[in-house]
Amino acid sequence: MELIESHLCFGGEQRRYKHGSAVLGCEMTVSVFLPPDFGSHTPVLYWLSGLTCTDENFVQKAGAQRLAAELGLAIVAPDTSPRGEAVADDEGYDLGKGAGFYVNATQAPWASHYRMDDYIVKELPPLIEALGLGSRRGISGHSMGGHGALVLALRNRDFYGSVSAFSPISNPVNCPWGKKAFGAYLGDNPADWESYDASLLLADAKAPWPVRVDVGLKDNFLEEQLRVEALEAAAAQSGSELTVHRQSGYDHSYFFVASFMEAHLRFHAAQLK
């Protein structure tokens, strides 16, 4: 990884790297916040961003560095898709670049680059931990990234020690964003989508950790796209510990995310320490 930016921030370091990704077949950027005195004792929270985002949205807008520095948490914010001229794209904001949906695509023209699942779970952690960080990992995210956090944690229950989500796309096989993206990336057969659906995964087996979700009740996407009630039904079915905090008056923006970032960081820090 090549360091391309570094800024002292709340006594820690907000870094940005670029690196060649063998999994994605392109060059990627990734942002990393390192708390003061980081080391092998430092847990790492992976933050997965939403549609249209890059690695920079969270870093600039979530206001997480203050408390991450205090709690001794590193935070990794990857990009949301493969990038570059060789990578397939779509005119829509909800497919292609900026919309990788954290799956391994199986369909042309996506399968050659769109392998964000393997990138986040397999390729990135060793690169991050080689910076001198520990191997206790949490994962969180927003909207498409909330879906990613829930799904990657539920698919890799030993790999992550904590999981939470803001405004997650909770049941993508049953919402327009999910149907469009999964249809393109995974093919026409909905049976092939199920292993990337948080509600289906959570219904199937009890989660090994408590799951925290926050949604805003003024979120325009709440009913049609997010479907958190499906996640709650799934948790009830498997006996999993899920708490959905419905925040009155809040919308889908980073102003909402920033407002409850402290609660999520404390939630992760408590489980990862």
Add this chain to the structure above:
Amino acid sequence: MELIESHLCFGGEQRRYKHGSAVLGCEMTVSVFLPPDFGSHTPVLYWLSGLTCTDENFVQKAGAQRLAAELGLAIVAPDTSPRGEAVADDEGYDLGKGAGFYVNATQAPWASHYRMDDYIVKELPPLIEALGLGSRRGISGHSMGGHGALVLALRNRDFYGSVSAFSPISNPVNCPWGKKAFGAYLGDNPADWESYDASLLLADAKAPWPVRVDVGLKDNFLEEQLRVEALEAAAAQSGSELTVHRQSGYDHSYFFVASFMEAHLRFHAAQLK
């Protein structure tokens, strides 16, 4: 003022307005954070941004809303220049749009629109206070906006109750950014620049309030453009209370600003209450 955006944020409201400006002769946007339960008891902190910024940079990057909500401070973030196709511009990032320098220009082609001094001090406050806020006002800013905050406060000592600055251009008549902008906006005679130079104003008469300034010691602009030592000499000359906090390792970015925002908000709140 027409409300164009509103987001609940830390229990307050992050709003964005557009309005026709008679002073600037164009349409402007301005961002306003309102703390919970705001009213005529609520003081208003004006935040002036730096070169290339709009009203949105501070709102997204400074992380100020959390503490502003707690302290009961409203924060107004204006744009940094007049805008629109009819407004003169320059190819450089440091002159024209995004670079109004908070002066009233006297020279063609700038004089017809570039009147940011009058906009910030005369036109905007009544519009803001008509939202139901108090008339206790503080002012702060970053870089070009730090210059603006110091200069507008020192030119209007009764109008502002508190002033601070991050990385201010402290002695613009003696630095490249200031010479270029003042030469264009105010003309070739450096004597006409003096009433917009914070160091000259502070040397001339004792400031009625303590002034807080923070600079990063890894700021690439520190020596050539910021010249805070001139401000310190001026304060000594007039017997003004100036504290310059030199922050080791920090640069010119909003990662630095965010890191010390809490100290500045508490500084203003203590004087404005």
